[in-house]
Amino acid sequence: MSAFPTHLLSMDDLDADDIAEVLRVTDSFAEVGRRANPKVPTLRGRTVATLFFEDSTRTRMSFETAAKRMSADVLSFAAGSSSVKKGESLRDTIETIQAIGMDAVIIRHSSSGVPARVAEWVDSCAVINAGDGWHQHPTQALLDLYTVRQSFGGGQEGLDRFAGLRVTIVGDIRHSRVARSQISAYAALGAEVTLVAPATLLPPSLEGWPVASVSHDLDSVLATTDVISLLRLQAERGSGDYVPTMREYTMGYALTARRALQLPPEAVILHPGPMVRGVEIASEVAELPSARITDQVGNGVAVRMAVLFLLLGQGAREADLNE
Amino acid sequence: MSEGHAMGTMPELLIRGGTVIDRTGERRADVRVVDGTVVEVGKGLSASAGATELDAGGCAVTPGLVDLHTHLREPGREEAETVESGTRAAALGGFTAVVAMPNTDPPLDSAESVRNVFALAEGAMAQVAVAGAITVGRAGERLAPMAELAALGVRLFTDDGDGVQSAGLMLRALQYATGLGVTLGQHCEDRSLAAGGTMHEGAWSSRLGLPGMPSEAEEVMVARDIALSRATGGRVHFLHLSTAGSIDLVRRARAEGIPVTAEVAPHHFTLTDGCTSTYDPIFKVNPPLRTQSDVDAVKAALMDGTADAIATDHAPHSPELKDLPFDQAPPGMLGLETALALAITELDLTLERIVALLSWQPAVIAGLDPDHGGCQGGPIAPGAVANLCVIDPTATWTVDPKSMASRSRNTPYSGRTLTGRVRHTVLAGEPVVIDAEAQR
Numbered sequence: 001m002s003a004f005p006t007h008l009l010s011m012d013d014l015d016a017d018d019i020a021e022v023l024r025v026t027d028s029f030a031e032v033g034r035r036a037n038p039k040v041p042t043l044r045g046r047t048v049a050t051l052f053f054e055d056s057t058r059t060r061m062s063f064e065t066a067a068k069r070m071s072a073d074v075l076s077f078a079a080g081s082s083s084v085k086k087g088e089s090l091r092d093t094i095e096t097i098q099a100i101g102m103d104a105v106i107i108r109h110s111s112s113g114v115p116a117r118v119a120e121w122v123d124s125c126a127v128i129n130a131g132d133g134w135h136q137h138p139t140q141a142l143l144d145l146y147t148v149r150q151s152f153g154g155g156q157e158g159l160d161r162f163a164g165l166r167v168t169i170v171g172d173i174r175h176s177r178v179a180r181s182q183i184s185a186y187a188a189l190g191a192e193v194t195l196v197a198p199a200t201l202l203p204p205s206l207e208g209w210p211v212a213s214v215s216h217d218l219d220s221v222l223a224t225t226d227v228i229s230l231l232r233l234q235a236e237r238g239s240g241d242y243v244p245t246m247r248e249y250t251m252g253y254a255l256t257a258r259r260a261l262q263l264p265p266e267a268v269i270l271h272p273g274p275m276v277r278g279v280e281i282a283s284e285v286a287e288l289p290s291a292r293i294t295d296q297v298g299n300g301v302a303v304r305m306a307v308l309f310l311l312l313g314q315g316a317r318e319a320d321l322n323e
Numbered sequence: 324m325s326e327g328h329a330m331g332t333m334p335e336l337l338i339r340g341g342t343v344i345d346r347t348g349e350r351r352a353d354v355r356v357v358d359g360t361v362v363e364v365g366k367g368l369s370a371s372a373g374a375t376e377l378d379a380g381g382c383a384v385t386p387g388l389v390d391l392h393t394h395l396r397e398p399g400r401e402e403a404e405t406v407e408s409g410t411r412a413a414a415l416g417g418f419t420a421v422v423a424m425p426n427t428d429p430p431l432d433s434a435e436s437v438r439n440v441f442a443l444a445e446g447a448m449a450q451v452a453v454a455g456a457i458t459v460g461r462a463g464e465r466l467a468p469m470a471e472l473a474a475l476g477v478r479l480f481t482d483d484g485d486g487v488q489s490a491g492l493m494l495r496a497l498q499y500a501t502g503l504g505v506t507l508g509q510h511c512e513d514r515s516l517a518a519g520g521t522m523h524e525g526a527w528s529s530r531l532g533l534p535g536m537p538s539e540a541e542e543v544m545v546a547r548d549i550a551l552s553r554a555t556g557g558r559v560h561f562l563h564l565s566t567a568g569s570i571d572l573v574r575r576a577r578a579e580g581i582p583v584t585a586e587v588a589p590h591h592f593t594l595t596d597g598c599t600s601t602y603d604p605i606f607k608v609n610p611p612l613r614t615q616s617d618v619d620a621v622k623a624a625l626m627d628g629t630a631d632a633i634a635t636d637h638a639p640h641s642p643e644l645k646d647l648p649f650d651q652a653p654p655g656m657l658g659l660e661t662a663l664a665l666a667i668t669e670l671d672l673t674l675e676r677i678v679a680l681l682s683w684q685p686a687v688i689a690g691l692d693p694d695h696g697g698c699q700g701g702p703i704a705p706g707a708v709a710n711l712c713v714i715d716p717t718a719t720w721t722v723d724p725k726s727m728a729s730r731s732r733n734t735p736y737s738g739r740t741l742t743g744r745v746r747h748t749v750l751a752g753e754p755v756v757i758d759a760e761a762q763r
Contacts, residue, residue: 089643089646089647090646090647090648091646109648111648111649111650111651112531112532112533112602112648112649112650113531113532113533113602113648113649114602114648116601116602117601117602117603117648117649120601132532133532133533133650134532134533134534135531135532135533136532177532180530180532203529204524204525204528204529204535204537205524205525205526205528205529206529207525207526207529208526208530209529209530
């Protein structure tokens with residue numbers, strides 16, 4: 001197997017073997033998470049910075065919990081409280097952080113491409129993209145894969161189910177970093193991805209995207225869907241520019257209780273959160289056993305521990321988890 | 324204008340051993356310049372005592388290049404460029420005249436601000452002509468005092484940086500311009516289609532998750548202004564056309580006899596939107612880098628004459644601004660010091676055609692040619708003001724941002740090896756560049 005990449009900037013950085021490795025290592029860390037004392041010394045002496053230029057409670061907490069459970073020192077830079085607000089350039093901020101001495105920088109930014117630029121500027125530090133603009137959010141896609149594999153019983157058997165799996169991604173694909181990561185991730189494992197959205201919420205071009213089909217009619221694809229992933233619709237998109245009204249969007253694209261009944265009984269329902277109940281997904285659907293939304297959040301920590309391990313854990317051995 | 328300041332004090336200049344290329348053709352000839360004026364063009368001229376000799380062996384001696392589209396940034400953004408640094412870059416690029424764009428701070432929308440730029444340009448290393456704003460503050464709401472500016476010698480008006488969004492206002496501007504004999508330059512960008520866009524909208528923008536500017540944002544305004552030019556008879560000069568569709572519209576309009584002209588920028592015939600895949604804002608420019616088929620169309624426009632001029636859209640920005648995230652960084656690239664070499668390297672055109680596109684054709688559009696009372700664009704003949712460029716068409720060199728004369732470093736060609744180099748530049752008889760070195 002080829003070496004794991006130096007940075008995790010995009011799902012396109014990972015091939016099927018890399019993804020399988022992440023999921024396999026995630027199993028070990030999920031086990032750690034179930035212990036009474038869910039802490040291992042794997043990254044003792046390592047320093048990890050979270051650099052969030054855009055608000056995010058869930059992803060930030062998830063990454064910081066992951067790093068702390070691995071005994072890393074965690075430094076947390078928030079754009080609002082750091083010198084970024086005082087006009088310091090991004091490059092200066094990164095150089096300062098690097099001078100302090102970081103082993104990994106976890107970045108979220110509202111501008112696409114910032115993690116990729118930072119990866120060019122650093123020389124001895126892993127960069128993890130925690131969501132950049134409309135571009136990518138790779139750990140979200142990895143935790144989706146882990147959750148789906150788990151719902152299929154986990155392990156190699158669960159992984160094998162991705163070949164030919166019919167995955168439907170619904171909603172604002174145009175502006176979604178989650179969708180871009182999911183599409184690459186599912187396709188890498190051999191799934192057939194269908195996109196469902198009004199044309200205004202599709203990217204201007206799908207040239208080169210590993211997508212099996214595109215539909216504007218959710219009802220017509222439900223019966224042939226094994227995994228359905230609903231994307232968040234931001235309120236401003238449903239105010240006339242992209243979709244006339246939120247009500248009209250819900251009529252066409254929300255997973256209502258009636259629509260959920262058209263899914264095959266074993267179908268998995270996912271939402272990256274935060275959910276807007278009643279817009280993308282009906283409240284009662286979110287509570288169905290087939291909806292794995294809470295599992296997604298829980299798996300997030302273990303997946304991010306696995307990513308940190310694979311990027312930083314050179315020298316550390318998985319066996320150390322059993323110390 | 325620079326031609327007066329040293330007149331009468333300069334030693335004779337003799338440019339020897341080159342091939343003179345101008346609109347009248349090509350011939351082996353030496354050029355003798357006295358007091359800023361060409362006095363003799365012919366074979367085997369010998370230097371008078373005390374004359375400065377410039378070797379032009381293996382080189383073309385052409386009229387000085389004329390850039391229709393230069394952002395000098397002064398006043399307002401002197402950290403990025405000044406009239407002094409920008410005209411030094413121009414001279415090194417073979418230009419003896421540049422048209423300064425009006426999107427300075429304050430903008431060039433009044434007689435006072437235009438006079439200020441002329442004052443800054445006294446003694447500069449290239450003639451600085453000014454493009455005045457079409458509308459007050461380039462805000463697209465009311466006409467700027469075009470007649471007052473025309474009286475100062477302004478021949479080209481544009482709100483460059485923005486297109487005039489209102490078709491009604493553009494119609495009236497064109498009607499007014501016909502009475503003044505001036506040309507309106509349009510930066511074609513329909514804001515309702517392009518707003519928020521940071522690169523060409525297409526396969527790459529979709530993958531990179533960057534908001535796009537569709538080709539149609541340019542093309543709908545090109546089509547609109549062709550219709551307005553047809554209706555009014557007003558001359559429209561299309562700035563930095565970048566799409567195959569725009570080129571096609573202009574080609575048809577010209578066949579119909581509508582008085583429109585067009586320029587294209589070197590980056591639009593050398594780079595594509597794929598360059599932005601690293602998110603490096605050095606490749607961010609407006610209009611954005613387009614697809615390979617657009618690049619091919621821009622080249623075809625230069626081959627078949629649909630494009631009248633290569634214009635640099637020289638747009639300096641400080642390194643701090645170009646280190647911002649892609650969507651926040653300002654658009655623009657340096658152009659003056661690389662334009663000629665890029666044309667020689669990338670275009671399948673004779674040197675005469677390339678110089679036509681960089682010298683006498685833009686000189687006419689800018690109203691700087693002898694027929695309009697100017698002294699740019701040749702021909703090289705006794706009595707002409709000696710604005711000259713000596714080009715070594717086979718020399719190769721490697722682009723190094725650090726060695727550029729511009730105050731900024733935002734060239735996308737760093738490390739590229741190009742063919743064709745400006746050897747000497749003569750501004751009104753003064754050799755301002757000798758052997759690719761600025762003389763002041």
